[in-house]
Amino acid sequence: LHARKRIAVVVTARPSYARITTALEALYLRGDVDVSLIMAASSLLERYGRVSDYVPFPIHARVYSTLEGANHETSAIETGLLEVQLASQLSHLRPDMVVTIADRHETLATAVAASYQNIPLAHLQGGEDTGSIDDRVRNAVSMLADLHLPATDMAAWKLANMGVRGRICKTGCPSVDLALRAKSLPPITTIPHGVGPQIDFSGRFLMVLYHPDTREDPTGHIGAILRACGRHNLPIALFWPGEDAGQEIIAKEIRVLNPHVPFQVFKHLPAPEFLKLCDQAVALVGNSSVGIRECAFLGTPVVNVGLRQEGRERASNVVDVPVNEAEIAYAIQQQIDHGTYERCFLYGDGHAGELVAAALMEVA
Amino acid sequence: LHARKRIAVVVTARPSYARITTALEALYLRGDVDVSLIMAASSLLERYGRVSDYVPFPIHARVYSTLEGANHETSAIETGLLEVQLASQLSHLRPDMVVTIADRHETLATAVAASYQNIPLAHLQGGEDTGSIDDRVRNAVSMLADLHLPATDMAAWKLANMGVRGRICKTGCPSVDLALRAKSLPPITTIPHGVGPQIDFSGRFLMVLYHPDTREDPTGHIGAILRACGRHNLPIALFWPGEDAGQEIIAKEIRVLNPHVPFQVFKHLPAPEFLKLCDQAVALVGNSSVGIRECAFLGTPVVNVGLRQEGRERASNVVDVPVNEAEIAYAIQQQIDHGTYERCFLYGDGHAGELVAAALMEVA
């Protein structure tokens, strides 16, 4: 008679949660595993949409570690602080496996807390390439992990080449599962929150998501993007930047911008609503990984600005441009002219959650 | 007119100091660089020979982080604690480059503290392979580093294959520089400290160094090794284990052992004395990396016991055996019969320190 398996999942940011949701669902649907969900870092914070409030699963522990005054120094300090707290929690819990997702600086804290204690570590989204500090963190986490669940074939191949320990199992990205579900949701017409005039989403509109990148000073970037969008006389749904160092600069610029087109600003939307909006948008402009991953599946045209997604595998729906108003405007026109792309399964076919759950159970 | 370069070197353990000494000397001999030496973790502790007391260079800061009760949990906690303190120190110092050495769990704290703050990180001894948790840490550090200074060609090749960022420059290991110097020291006859009867080192003797390995329960190991040595009726110079998790088990066994041969126990010797002893020993028995690295250069016969050095490149001076008294005893006999080996330059030719200093100055 075997003991029930015990799996701990550590979520350290809102986007990570979207990339594990369907795997959590699949684990909960099985009767033979105890899941301990640890919500940490920015996943607990109102400023970043406090995803912990929307989680339908029981939360085992909440671990605060995000420092105010986001800068490069605080990234290092908060990683250490999270490491100390997770080491305590995981030592107490002693699960059969710990799951960490993607590449934010805090993921390395989870990886150290688990692997230094000889608790097997599973890593989702390893082997990708974006050309930023995230690459280093992601690869460092892969080096500490025991089970690798990359999203693409190329990523799996890179992990093998890197010489990581343990099994590599390509699963696709669970966030694409949510994109598949969004396809069958009814169209959105208006969203009665956010700041600014309500956009009529049954018409044509652009979506803008732009996050800071650790390698660049983001001063002036969001201004260039929004002026470029403004040239096309379409309403803009703008999303607030994430919590990386440099975020304050972008947020400040957004506060003083005054584009002449209708302009609604959202901090966060629930994943289904957000992905449906991606599905409906004429184009998505900015540097979010959503443009690369979920939009490949959705077929939404994407204008990818700047270096942040550099090196990441992309489908034909993405046009890359530097941070330059004219170039961005021109690419948007190209994408408007092209219209929706064919669905592409590069980052998964919508059933990654089940594959992740199965791999975790087999190896844990 | 250029500003003087500023290089910070973080030493977190006694062996790491031996692997950077000649590079520090070479940096100090140049007039154009400020070196900030940070001594941290076990390098400050009496139990591990407090190497900070013997350092001839000015010490910029002493950072305490080693927890008592060494176990797997404390490794994770102390890495986090060191990260917090080093992040503060390096943020204040803002050097042009930070140097970290080898693969102990604390090295990842240095790597995070520097790389998350965009301070270029140089890593010595990357790309090696020992089959233990150290491999993971070493590779994770390599993934965060910007300048790689591996000891061997094979290690350089592995780093390139892994896809690390930045330059790779094979320098050899500075610890071999000390082995070269030891060759020209006068022979040691006795050492008037250590516990137990003084051995006459002008005669034939065995050296034993055995450290815990995170993958194995070390219970009974040191007993098997010492009984195997005892069969050869040679005096034994035994060195106290390092501070890894599991160290207490070995230390306890040493305290109750009572071999019938002369048996002198050392906690630590200064590097020159220690290496001279390696040079004079009939054979070195155990699982220390000194057997693999410095002894390759010295030509000392080595009986390498157990998994700890598994996968590490070795010269012909090493015979590998499992933790089994008879096997160890047989291998010792083989090595006694063979006698001293040819000098091998696998881990350097004795001039690595200068190469390391030159590479740091070029890239910083």
Next chain:
Amino acid sequence: LHARKRIAVVVTARPSYARITTALEALYLRGDVDVSLIMAASSLLERYGRVSDYVPFPIHARVYSTLEGANHETSAIETGLLEVQLASQLSHLRPDMVVTIADRHETLATAVAASYQNIPLAHLQGGEDTGSIDDRVRNAVSMLADLHLPATDMAAWKLANMGVRGRICKTGCPSVDLALRAKSLPPITTIPHGVGPQIDFSGRFLMVLYHPDTREDPTGHIGAILRACGRHNLPIALFWPGEDAGQEIIAKEIRVLNPHVPFQVFKHLPAPEFLKLCDQAVALVGNSSVGIRECAFLGTPVVNVGLRQEGRERASNVVDVPVNEAEIAYAIQQQIDHGTYERCFLYGDGHAGELVAAALMEVA
């Protein structure tokens, strides 16, 4: 020949800085002391006015420790995190004396970091009484301190009664020195920043400052205060709450309030401008200690709402009311009818900074 004395001052919040400014000036005017100013916690954060940007003195170190998601748990964590970092910094600096100010939770981190290392600790504002968790922290800090620089005679008497170690020297509060200076500044007419319509400060207006108190749920409080103020048809200068646990609730309510009177919101003003405004206001309403301390000297009528200042010594300029719209409105009317009060030297006569500096130099 004596060595120059070395004094480290740790500032962990904007208000603390105002309470040490003139003492820092007095220390810098002497030629015989080295001052190391350490800015920590919320004093570094934009959200709390980043007082570190306005400090005219050199800053020795910046220590980040404030966690996002302010709640009771994070107070404890951030105190520990600050303790670790300050212990490192002070061990490196080894000053002759460390100065800590007042009673925020972080002050205990400074007190532990200094006193546990046998570095003499000076404490300003000990011996006061406000009936909140601050009392406990303040008294705990006094218990660790070696030199006590209370603001009032009563506070000095309480410290003596408590049985603290070391000398007690009543100095008055250096923040009153700034109030004295504000008296001679030209009147303010408008302030061209802040949110909302610009108030004409040459006319009559009310000032509102309301902070959360750890013992009460602040829901509804700021609403009651602002409606009470609105009954008097005077413009309102409203100041954003400080960073205590509970601050988000007040901030949220402020965002949705829509009083019918002119209403300008400030995050922070430089101390001289702020105190001049206090001097000009018809009355100050809320629970800020400024109403109790600086306004006693300025003679500004104060309506003190709720428990936060309970137990603090006050002059006749303060009327106390519970959190009740009608009571607050009635008390405002009383204060309007009374008009400005006589200047009272309860918290100092405007020369505390010099007394603090002299005491520090004598004891350090």
Next chain:
Amino acid sequence: LHARKRIAVVVTARPSYARITTALEALYLRGDVDVSLIMAASSLLERYGRVSDYVPFPIHARVYSTLEGANHETSAIETGLLEVQLASQLSHLRPDMVVTIADRHETLATAVAASYQNIPLAHLQGGEDTGSIDDRVRNAVSMLADLHLPATDMAAWKLANMGVRGRICKTGCPSVDLALRAKSLPPITTIPHGVGPQIDFSGRFLMVLYHPDTREDPTGHIGAILRACGRHNLPIALFWPGEDAGQEIIAKEIRVLNPHVPFQVFKHLPAPEFLKLCDQAVALVGNSSVGIRECAFLGTPVVNVGLRQEGRERASNVVDVPVNEAEIAYAIQQQIDHGTYERCFLYGDGHAGELVAAALMEVA
């Protein structure tokens, strides 16, 4: 219907455990309370007798925080580190009351972790006076506590005078309960462990316990004590010093001492055995609080050396001397001549545990 009360007890050192044992027993004997015992800091460490191994109650969590290389800096760092971990643990647990014991530097971490989170804090052994840094810590903890359970009337009076919050309830010290039990144990003749020749405890012997004090350099102290004992030609039972800063100096001296009298060294004995030995000894020499507290009840003559217990209330069984060989030798002779003292109830009558449990249950 009331929920069961939940009480968390945090033990951070071996002596603290002895001072809460009978209260824990009394709580467990009640059916209406859940006790969460958290073992932290040196209570987990082999070097200090790992009291966690001997605890008959379930241990809720083990929290490692003790740094190696005990010095003044590490005390501050480890307090911060413990604070972070306990804040996490207590936030997760949210008990109705947290219990902390006595005055070691780590107790302040427990006090902050609980009181900053508004969890009521009970403090045993407040209000005492020893003239060392411990006084400051003890008083600071009292200032943060909500329920005070002092051992003596004088301590209760001091707490009241200090102006602490909450109830004060004199209970006596639960360690005296163990002394009462020891009275009815059969006499000890030999103890077959410890280092050195086995003493015949059925004969006359001296006991020595000497701990470092933060205010003094302990160099030479233990030597003076042991030479003074040696003059009386009685065998000596010597106990290893505790883990305060300075402990290494004493430990080193003990290792090189070579008194001419029989001399058996113990790291730790279980409390019953230890107290029985105190009961049998001709005299106890040193600076342990056991001499002041338990020995008052037992009537054992005590020669109290140096400043460490200065200011602590004492019964007539104690003779105080400075650290001076002749003075110590003379006082030992006085005590030998006097013989056993009358039982004194200054620190309790042997039923403190029940009183502590009752007070906790009433207030929690």
